[in-house]
Amino acid sequence: MTDYFEVHARDGAARIGELRLSSPLTTPALGDDVVEDAGSLWSEARTTPEGDEEALTVLPHRAFPAGTREEVQESFAVDYPDVDFPSAAVVTAETAADYGADAYVLADAVGVVGHASAFVDAVRAVRDATPADTALYLAGVATPANVATLAYCGVDLVDGKLARIKGRQGRYLASDGEYFLEDLDELPCACPACQSGRETFTRGDCATHNVNALAAELSRVRRRIRDGRLRDYVEGQARHEAWCTAAFRTLDQQYGFVEERTPVIRDAELLSATEDTLRRVEIQRFADRVTSRYRNRFDRPLVLVPCSARKPYSESQSHAQFHDAINFRAHLVSMTSPIGVVPQELELTYPAQHYDSVVTGRWSEDEVSFVATVLERYLERNDYPKIVAHVPDEGYRAVCERVEASLGLDFEYTVVDHPTTDDSLANLRDALDGEMSYRKRTREHSTVRAIADYMFGDGAGDEVFESGTFQTTARYPKLQVRDTEGEQWATMVPQYGMLAFTLAGARRWVESDAPTKSVEIDGFVPHGSVLAPGVVDASADIRVGDEVVVTGPKAFGVGRAEMSGPEMCGSSRGIAVEVRHVEET
Numbered sequence: 001m002t003d004y005f006e007v008h009a010r011d012g013a014a015r016i017g018e019l020r021l022s023s024p025l026t027t028p029a030l031g032d033d034v035v036e037d038a039g040s041l042w043s044e045a046r047t048t049p050e051g052d053e054e055a056l057t058v059l060p061h062r063a064f065p066a067g068t069r070e071e072v073q074e075s076f077a078v079d080y081p082d083v084d085f086p087s088a089a090v091v092t093a094e095t096a097a098d099y100g101a102d103a104y105v106l107a108d109a110v111g112v113v114g115h116a117s118a119f120v121d122a123v124r125a126v127r128d129a130t131p132a133d134t135a136l137y138l139a140g141v142a143t144p145a146n147v148a149t150l151a152y153c154g155v156d157l158v159d160g161k162l163a164r165i166k167g168r169q170g171r172y173l174a175s176d177g178e179y180f181l182e183d184l185d186e187l188p189c190a191c192p193a194c195q196s197g198r199e200t201f202t203r204g205d206c207a208t209h210n211v212n213a214l215a216a217e218l219s220r221v222r223r224r225i226r227d228g229r230l231r232d233y234v235e236g237q238a239r240h241e242a243w244c245t246a247a248f249r250t251l252d253q254q255y256g257f258v259e260e261r262t263p264v265i266r267d268a269e270l271l272s273a274t275e276d277t278l279r280r281v282e283i284q285r286f287a288d289r290v291t292s293r294y295r296n297r298f299d300r301p302l303v304l305v306p307c308s309a310r311k312p313y314s315e316s317q318s319h320a321q322f323h324d325a326i327n328f329r330a331h332l333v334s335m336t337s338p339i340g341v342v343p344q345e346l347e348l349t350y351p352a353q354h355y356d357s358v359v360t361g362r363w364s365e366d367e368v369s370f371v372a373t374v375l376e377r378y379l380e381r382n383d384y385p386k387i388v389a390h391v392p393d394e395g396y397r398a399v400c401e402r403v404e405a406s407l408g409l410d411f412e413y414t415v416v417d418h419p420t421t422d423d424s425l426a427n428l429r430d431a432l433d434g435e436m437s438y439r440k441r442t443r444e445h446s447t448v449r450a451i452a453d454y455m456f457g458d459g460a461g462d463e464v465f466e467s468g469t470f471q472t473t474a475r476y477p478k479l480q481v482r483d484t485e486g487e488q489w490a491t492m493v494p495q496y497g498m499l500a501f502t503l504a505g506a507r508r509w510v511e512s513d514a515p516t517k518s519v520e521i522d523g524f525v526p527h528g529s530v531l532a533p534g535v536v537d538a539s540a541d542i543r544v545g546d547e548v549v550v551t552g553p554k555a556f557g558v559g560r561a562e563m564s565g566p567e568m569c570g571s572s573r574g575i576a577v578e579v580r581h582v583e584e585t
Contacts, residue, residue: 002133004056004086004102006573010544010563011225012262012281013127013154013251017135019103021086022054028147028218028225030211031056031137031157035088041078051085056103059083061090066111066118070094088137093125103135103157113141113150116246123153124257132563133532133571144175144213145237149244151221152234153251158218160211167207175217176240181206189213228268235274252279259285260564265350265496265545272338272357275366280338282351287340287370291377293453293460294343297446298331300435301386303428304375304411306396306419307336311353312477314344321420322390325428328443329435330388333378335396337367340374345450348477348497363395371395372402379407388431390414390424444472448481451492451499452514455547460514481505499547503581506549506558517542519561519568519577521552525584532563532571540565550577557582 009016019025025034037058038049046060062076073095080089080099088103096104104126112118126136135156142150142158143166150158163173170181174188187194187201193208194201224230231248238244251258262281270282277283296302303326308316313334314323326332332344342352379387389400389411397413404411414427448470449461456464465481470489474480477494489505492498501509510516520537521530530550542548542565550557559579561568568576 002102002131002572003084004053005133005135007133007563007571008574009226010261010263011228011230012152012258013123014151014221014225014230015154015156016222016225017156019056019086019135019157021056022052026222027135027156028151028221029157030160030215030218031139032159032161035137035157035159048081048083051083051087053085056086056088057083058088058090058105059101061105061107063090063107064092064095066108068092068108088135091126091130093122096126096129098129098131101134103137104130105137105139109138109141113138113146114243116243116250119243119247120153120250120254123155124254127154128257131570131572132567133573142214143178144173144210144217145177145240146244147214147217148175148221148224148230148234149238149241149247151218151225152230152248158214160214163210163214164207167205167210168203170203170206171210172206173210173213175213175237191216228263228266229271231280232269232271232273235276249276249279252276252281255281255284260543260566263544265498266354267495268354270351270355272355275364277338277357278366278370283338283340286349286351287374289454290341290343290346291374291381293458294346294378294382294450295453295458295461296331296343296382296384297449298438298442299385300438301330301388301432302382302384303330303332303388303390303432304341304396304400305332305334305390306392307334307339307342309356309359311355312347313342313353314347318420321425322428325425326432328437329432331384335371335375335391335399337363337371337395340371341378343450345447346454346497348494349451349454350496350498353497361394363398368395368398368402372399372406375399376403376406379403379409386412386431388412388414388428390419390428392419441472444476444479445470447476448472448479448490448492448499451497455498456509456517457515460512463512463514464509466512483508496545500560500580501547501558503556503558503583506556506581510549515541516549517546517561517565518549518551519565521550521555523553525555526550526557526577526579526582529562529575529579530559530577532568532574532576535568535576538565538568538576542568548577550579550582554584555582556585 004020007015007017017027036055038060041062051057087101089099089101090105090107092107112122137157139159140161172179191212193205224233259281310316313319334342416423452461479492481490482488490499490501517539521534542561546561548561557579559577562575
């Protein structure tokens with residue numbers, strides 16, 4: 001059981017945690033002042049230290065360099081004692097396991113940091129083998145240029161050893177790399193160590209500066225994690241060291257590992273500034289759900305339109321003109337890089353209204369290929385009597401023509417020069433001539449069902465919100481779902497385009513054939529939140545931010561997940577679910 005480390009916020013594999021010592025330490029952080037090493041067993045036999053709550057004690061250990069054969073590590077394995085003070089165990093990717101410690105030190109960190117695949121494999125191996133609510137400590141490897149990448153991949157604690165060594169060697173460290181001290185005409189920093197000026201700046205001062213720069217970068221990283229925007233920062237910052245860029249790209253290929261740890265909703269902006277954004281979990285997850293869960297419920301033509309800078313799209317001037325021309329005679333789907341395709345019912349759903357992208361008027365081949373793949377998968381799943389492509393030439397037309405040829409479909413193109421010119425809008429109106437407008441009730445019911453599909457799985461919308469069993473009230477985007485007697489089931493939350501259920505709605509969900517995300521708790525009635533120790537079991541597909549049903553011998557409730565399902569089951573500290581409604585049973 002972990003007693004001295006708790007995770008408070010998650011941003012992919014990165015976390016904000018608290019090392020609960022006498023003076024608590026917020027991670028990711030430098031551990032120099034709080035870590036005490038009880039020593040190596042290679043040099044001599046050592047007794048279990050007394051320890052105390054003022055420091056994280058690294059228990060007596062045998063460390064192995066990178067590349068040590070597994071059978072050798074097994075032969076010299078250490079039996080870590082069960083202690084009642086904050087403790088850390090030294091492990092490698094091969095020996096990592098739950099030893100009951102509060103933190104785990106990666107013994108061969110120096111051998112893997114700098115090699116992207118080896119580093120990601122080692123970090124993932126330790127994370128998969130140890131409890132979620134334990135800290136990962138890498139010693140002797142952190143610099144201001146790489147620590148954001150270390151944290152992004154899941155490292156919680158580092159030290160200033162390498163920064164001090166480099167300083168004494170005359171290497172001046174910054175977040176964009178390192179400089180030989182002799183080559184600097186001025187000091188590009190305002191930390192206390194740099195205040196005296198270049199003329200009197202010594203190598204001792206350089207070592208102090210390097211640690212200051214590392215601490216400052218860690219502060220920046222913590223702020224980014226709290227804001228849910230560390231990835232935006234890493235995509236740019238990691239470019240200063242090639243292996244860091246390779247590391248986060250390698251982690252992108254570990255989709256299951258990162259997706260389990262990435263929230264499904266946020267209020268934070270997602271910045272698309274590089275083509276690496278296309279491989280982000282949030283982007284891939286949205287595209288996958290739209291093409292495997294969403295189903296069109298409108299018996300009308302499809303109109304493909306470009307995205308807009310303003311989000312949600314329907315509030316933009318260009319989309320207002322599209323809506324006036326279409327007048328609900330067709331189903332509107334927006335095309336965009338990096339999201340792919342966005343049906344009108346999901347325009348509020350994270351990250352469709354939360355992203356911003358760099359617009360140059362030119363699409364790269366990666367962007368065209370990605371959006372074309374998503375559109376193709378979408379059209380393979382959804383049939384339309386007619387497809388109207390009201391798109392400009394820049395990128396959008398290339399995507400449509402590629403999909404048109406691949407699927408053997410005929411698109412009708414309506415844009416002359418620009419989508420909002422009078423001629424273009426007239427062509428759009430003419431393309432829909434003779435089509436009947438669908439009713440407001442149809443739009444609202446389709447929106448509710450589409451969001452349920454997105455949240456719970458293919459067909460969930462029709463299962464939970466079966467025809468004739470519900471009605472919608474209030475105004476979009478704050479739609480309320482009620483049964484035919486007027487009892488409220490759910491509310492649409494416009495901030496992230498999801499549904500929040502009442503107890504009656506949660507019962508309806510459980511009683512339907514739709515997949516249920518459930519958290520089983522012990523015999524108590526939660527008030528406000530369910531803590532991880534109270535969780536008996538949880539659905540493996542629960543992610544942070546998911547709507548979940550809470551069930552137990554004494555309670556039935558509904559709320560939002562604050563941990564993934566596997567983390568709920570494997571943690572001994574932290575909030576598992578923020579409960580919105582609960583009743584004693």
